[in-house]
Amino acid sequence: MEEKPVKLNVNNRIYELKVKPYQTLLHVIRNELGLKGTKYGCGTGECGACTVLIDGKAVHSCLMLAAQAEGKIITTIEGIGTYEKPHPLQQAFVEAGAVQCGFCTPGMILSAKALLDRNPNPTTEEIKRSIDGNLCRCTGYVNIIEAIRTAAEQMRRNQT
C-alpha cells in the first residue's frame, strides 16, 4: 500500500501526515487529527453530519478523500469559534434552542456559514436550500432556520 504524504490546512493550521489512498477526509479529521466535532453519520453523503468547508464551500467529508483535500483550505466546526468566543451562528443556535441531540449541529452550522459568507441577507428559501443536505432527526428545523436568520442579522450588525 502506497501511503501518500499530504499537507492539510485545517482551521489555519498545517498538518503534515501520511494518508492511505482510500482514507476519507472525515476519517483523517476525526481519527488522525482528533477533531471529533465533525461527525460520521451515514457515510454516503445523505445526512450531512460530516459537513466541512472546503475553500468556503460546504462539502461532505465522508465523500472526499483526504488526498483530494491537499492544497485546499479546510474549516471544521472547531475552527469557527471557541467556547469563550463562539461564532454568531453558534451563539444563535444556543439561544434559539436549535440544538437537541446535537449530532447534526456542526454540519448545520457549517452549511449555514457557507451561505452567510456568500449571502449575508438570505431569504427563508435560501436558508432552507443551504441546509438541504443536512438532516435533523430531532425535527428541529424551525428553530434551526430561526437561528440562522438571527445569526445573519447579528453578523450584518457586526459588520456595520
Place this chain on the structure above:
Amino acid sequence: MTCFCRVKKKQMHKFYIASEVPSKQRNRNLSFRPKAYLKPTSIHQAVSLLSKHGEKAIPLAGGTDILVDKPSNIEYLVDITGLPLDYIRKGKEGVRIGALSTFNSVETSDLLGKGPYSILVDAARKMGSTAIRNVATVGGNICNAVPSAEFPPALIALDAMVKIVGSNGDRIIPLEEFFKGIRKTDLKTGEILTEIQIPILPPCTGTALFNISRSSVDISTVVVAVRVTIGKNGTCQKAKIAIGGGIGPTCFVSKACKLLQDEKIRDHLIEKVALEVSAELNPRSTSIRGSPFFKKEAVKVLVKRALRQALTKTGEEC
C-alpha cells in the same frame, strides 16, 4: 433485579455510538482498498495512466459516486480534478461545458441562466444537496450512467454531444449514443470524457424540465426534459422529449416527438403526445422508486406540463 440487569446487558449490544457501529452495518465496503492515488496534471497523462492500468484504474472526479459505491476491484484511483476541464463557455459554436464543472457552477452560471439553456440550471438544481452539488461533476454524472440522473435528459433534449479523449485520439459523439444501458457507456478502457458540446439553438426554442422525487435531495423517480423550436409560421420545427428515472435505458428519447413535427402545438395534440410517450415506456419493475404503472401515469402528467411550459418559454414573438 439480577434478571433485569441480565436482560439489560443483553440488549446493550444493540446500542452503539456512531464510531463503534460494525462496519457491515455502515455501508463500508472493506474491500475498497486501492493501492495508489495518482494525480495527473494533463489530459495526456491521465489517459496514459488509465490505459496503463486498465480495468484496475478508475478516474476520480467529484468522488460522490465512487466513495458511495466503493468498487472492490479498483487498485488505482486516478484523480483527474487537476485537469483544466472546469469551464463553461458560450460562443459562436454553442455552449461548451468542461467535464469537471461542478453542478454548483452550472447552477450559478450566468451564461446558462437565460433562454433555452436554463433547462441545465433547472436540472443541476434538482441534483442532490448543496454539499453534493459543490463537488459532484457533470462529467462524472454522465459517466456513471445511472437511469435516475436528471442532467443527461436535459442535455439530450438540447442535442448535446460529448468529447471523448483516449490514447487513439479524440472522438465526438451524440450523448444519446454514449449511453449503452444502465451504468454502461461507450467509454473504452483508458478513455475519459472531457467536454460536453451543445450546439447553438435556433431562436424560438423553449425548454422545460419536470421531475418527481420524494424529497428535494432524493433521486428522481421520473424526469422529463422537453425542447421545442417553433418556426415562423407557428408550427413546430423540432421537438425532443427525453425521459429518465429507471424507465429502462439511462435516458429514453421518445419517438412521439414526430407527432409534433410541422404541427401547431395545441392542447389536444399535447394530450395525444403524452399518451403516446407513456405507451412507449417500459419501466423497470425492479425500481424501488415507483411501480411501472405509477411511472407511466406520472410521465403523462409531466410531459403535458413540460410541453406547455416549454411553449411559453419560446417567446412571445414566436
